[in-house]
Amino acid sequence: MAKKLSTEMVDLLGNYGHIGFTFVAAIFIGLGGGIYLDEHFFDGSTSPWFTFIGLAFGIGAGFKSLFDILRTPAAKTKDKDSEG
Amino acid sequence: MEHPILFISIILEKLGLPIPHGPIGNTFLEKLCEPYMTYTWFVMIFLVVVGKLTLSNIEMIPGKGQNFWELLIGGMYDFFNDNMGSELTEKLFPMISTFALYIAVGNLIGLIPGFMSPTSSINTTLALTIIVWVTHHLIGFRAHGVGYIKHFLGPIPVLIPLMLPIELISNVARLLSLSIRLFGNIMAKETLLGILFMLAGAYFAPLPIMLLGVLVSLVQAMVFVLLTVVYFGQSNEHAH
Numbered sequence: 001m002a003k004k005l006s007t008e009m010v011d012l013l014g015n016y017g018h019i020g021f022t023f024v025a026a027i028f029i030g031l032g033g034g035i036y037l038d039e040h041f042f043d044g045s046t047s048p049w050f051t052f053i054g055l056a057f058g059i060g061a062g063f064k065s066l067f068d069i070l071r072t073p074a075a076k077t078k079d080k081d082s083e084g
Numbered sequence: 085m086e087h088p089i090l091f092i093s094i095i096l097e098k099l100g101l102p103i104p105h106g107p108i109g110n111t112f113l114e115k116l117c118e119p120y121m122t123y124t125w126f127v128m129i130f131l132v133v134v135g136k137l138t139l140s141n142i143e144m145i146p147g148k149g150q151n152f153w154e155l156l157i158g159g160m161y162d163f164f165n166d167n168m169g170s171e172l173t174e175k176l177f178p179m180i181s182t183f184a185l186y187i188a189v190g191n192l193i194g195l196i197p198g199f200m201s202p203t204s205s206i207n208t209t210l211a212l213t214i215i216v217w218v219t220h221h222l223i224g225f226r227a228h229g230v231g232y233i234k235h236f237l238g239p240i241p242v243l244i245p246l247m248l249p250i251e252l253i254s255n256v257a258r259l260l261s262l263s264i265r266l267f268g269n270i271m272a273k274e275t276l277l278g279i280l281f282m283l284a285g286a287y288f289a290p291l292p293i294m295l296l297g298v299l300v301s302l303v304q305a306m307v308f309v310l311l312t313v314v315y316f317g318q319s320n321e322h323a324h
Contacts, residue, residue, distance in 0.1 A: 015314075017307055021265050026257035033253070060246075061253035068254075 019069055023062040030058015091198040092122045120205035127190050127202060160184060160309075167310075168317045172223070176316065179219070183212060184309040187266070191301030194274050195294055201301075204270040206263065213263035216312050224319035235319070262311060269304050273297045 034054020038047055096117055097103045104114045115121070138149025146154055160181050164173040187203060194201030202208050224232040236255070238247030277297065280290040 011310075013303060013307055013310075017303075018261055018265060018311065021261040022254075022257050025260040025264070026254050029256050029260065030253050057249045058253055061250045061257065064250050065254045065257065 015069060019066065022065045022069075026062040026065055027055070027058040030054045030056075030061060033058075089198060090119050090123075090200055092126060093117070093119055096122065118205075119200050120202045120208055123193065123200050124190070124202040124208060126199075127186060127193060130193075131185055131189060157181065164313055167313045168320065172316055172320055176219075179215075180309060180312055180316075183216075183312065184305060187212070187308055188302060188305035191270055191305055192298065194270065195277075195297050195301070201270050201274055203266055204274045206267045209263045209267040212266075212308075213259055216262065216315065217259045220312075220315045220319045223316055227320050228322075232319070258311075258315065262308065266304050266308055269300055273300055 031051065031054055034051040034057075037050040037054065038044060042050070093103050101117050102111070102114045103117050104110070135153075139153060142150060161173065161177060164177060164180065168176075190201055190203045190208075193199045194204060221232075224235065228234070236248055236251040237244050238251065273293070273296075276293055277290050280293055283289065
């Protein structure tokens with residue numbers, strides 16, 4: 001019982017413990033990439049556009065990682081249930 | 085803030101080696117003598133010596149030391165086997181278990197006065213993370229060849245221009261989140277302990293935080309290893 005509980009705890013921590021950080025990191029990477037394209041690649045001539053596009057992609061990537069986290073462990077537990 | 089007393093730095097300074105006074109040294113020798121470098125070597129020596137002492141004569145009926153290692157290594161081996169499959173485990177078990185032991189010992193060592201966690205420096209955690217990140221792409225290319233790109237193209241061909249940047253960004257986000265989470269947790273623990281010790285060390289104020297520190301250290305080492313295993317398993321699987 002205790003062993004089952006501890007493995008469940010590790011699973012939960014590993015799968016859900018990094019949600020917040022991954023979400024934020026994705027948004028910042030998207031935003032940073034957009035700003036870099038605007039300021040250094042096109043020398044500011046396209047100024048706000050790539051920043052906003054990068055931000056949108058970053059937010060999309062954040063939500064995509066959320067969906068990934070949601071999907072994989074759920075599928076795993078379903079398999080285990082059908083076996084046992 | 086009071087400078088923390090790090091005994092390896094003091095010993096090295098007595099030996100006449102240059103100890104950097106900021107977080108980053110200027111010359112190559114100063115860079116080698118930074119606290120996180122010296123404590124990394126300390127953890128390495130500790131692991132090697134303890135392993136040598138406890139495992140020097142392996143017996144059929146294990147003693148105390150051998151029992152501990154058999155339990156630990158066996159548990160990790162089973163866990164990797166469940167999550168990555170036996171083929172990857174055979175290849176990568178030495179690497180991941182070394183990371184696990186190094187991170188766990190490196191985190192816990194910071195709780196002893198006079199020591200510092202090497203993982204409370206972003207350099208150490210970023211180095212570990214880059215190794216993991218590059219390896220999981222290598223595993224992917226090795227398993228699928230050029231078809232590994234399909235992992236980044238999403239399910240429908242029409243959506244490729246939309247999905248490619250999103251997948252790439254969320255992949256690079258792994259690099260950032262894995263390194264900064266470990267670094268942030270351990271650095272916060274060290275800083276909080278230092279401040280509490282300075283403010284109310286005589287009244288045992290850091291004790292509860294030290295208790296939490298043990299928990300955080302073990303959990304962060306476990307999470308790092310678990311995520312490493314999950315990433316390796318994912319890049320080895322077929323694209324969805």
